Amino acid sequence: MKYNPRIGKMMAVALAGALSAGSALAQELTGTLKNIKETGAITIGYRDSSIPFSYLDDNQKPVGFAMDICYRIVDAVKKELKLDKLEVKLNPVTSSTRIPLLANGTVDLECGSTTNNADRQKQISFTNTHFLTASRFVSKKSSKLNSIDDLKGKTVVSTSGTTNIKQLNEANAARNLGINIIPAKDHAEAFLMVETDRAVAFVMDDILLASLAAGSKDPDAYVISKDAFSKPEPYGIMLRKDDLPFKKVVDAATAELYKSPEGAKLYDKWFMQKVPPKGLNLNVPMGPEQKKAFAQPSDSPEPDAYTAM
């Protein structure tokens, strides 16, 4: 078929028409944007101890990498709705309350360290990935455990209800390791199990392990394995499902931030420098997957989507 330049022109006209229609439609707000416009407020859900993503500092004020990103989103929403003043309300959430509070409209954004996966996307939406983390294990240096195979026949802890304990179960079955797996209620308790020698290792997202070890009584006593149970998995900021206009604003804001030098600067601030309250430095340089996630922002739940070539 021969290319007819008139088709291109027609398409351009049609597209322009669609765009102007779009801006006309933007007057009729729906969902979260409508609520924000009406109430003049947006509510951010924060976690109290997800260092360095979202946690309370010594003044009991929520801070962190995800919180900074959320404040950028708030600015973008304010600009989009042409508001002079937008009040930001802060509401604490836990892993148990984040879904109900998002679903019933109490919070508009969940800014923490929630893993983005396909099962969860049936219930809520994620904006572009802000961090990638693989499942590894932390152990005491004195126990000299380097690889997953070294865990053979030992007692290993992980947090119940996480994808990590699932991966540990899978590795245990696939490699026939005979590991005694004990579930813990939360990360702090699981780490305590390693600290008190109830378990030799704790399997979790490597970044959470890094912050737990850095915050422990003797940070130098612990080592995080090079060996990983999984490909790096994405963390995302959550918002309500099926609210496309709001998601579009949020996605655009995060994509713009991650692509700009600001994104790398924010990363540096929280992962390469001392962070409050104790002045810990996690010292986690940006890996190739993280660089890719920032260069090509994506909300995909698939770890493969972030594999750096």
Added chain:
Amino acid sequence: MNYNWNWRIFWEPSPNGTGNYLDMLLSGLVLTIEAAICAWIVALICGSLVGVLRTLPSRGANRFGFWYVELFRNMPLLVQLFLWFFVLPELLPRSWGLWLKQLPNAPFYTAVLGIGLFMSARVAVQLGAGINSLPRGQKMAGTALGLTTAQTYRYILLPMAFRIILPPLTSEFLNTIKNTSVAITIGLIELTAQARAMQEFSFQVFEAFTAATMLYLIVNIVVVTAMRYVERTVAIPGYMTGK
């Protein structure tokens, strides 16, 4: 409310590879029931002993009973379990502590012991009250018949007191079942913990906890019905507890 209801979730395979989500909840229920029954046995035995001690004519026994009850009744269960599980092994000699920590199923035994002792204080108070509610003449009659104190308790006081306190004991047993959910904090993956795991995996929060609530309710109804039957069976016509 922007929530995606999905009641079919229970028949979807759970990520931990042991069947579907319903299997996960049911395995938690089994653990809840096992822990509750074992803890209740501990509570009944220790509670009965201490309850009797509190009513004996000996001052030492009274004092021991009093302090036992105050100790186990006044500390929140959550704190007690934490102390048993995390603090006790650190106080013991190193080799003993290590042995304790490497015990398989340590959370289960700790939960049974911790919840059992916590509830035993309540059982002790109930039984003491039951014994004290009997007419004083009963004890005197026992003495007049030439029964020893032990025999008086064994043949006269305890059979009556236990019948009187059956209804409150039923509710103590129901409390024991519900208290097993506190054992999440020491890593016992019972019904509540499985419901939490299910919500983490699937994000179907309301379905998970609705199911857990239903299961607890069913267990409670079974217990209440069974206890009614026991009450009727052991009732003695003509006594205050008989019909």
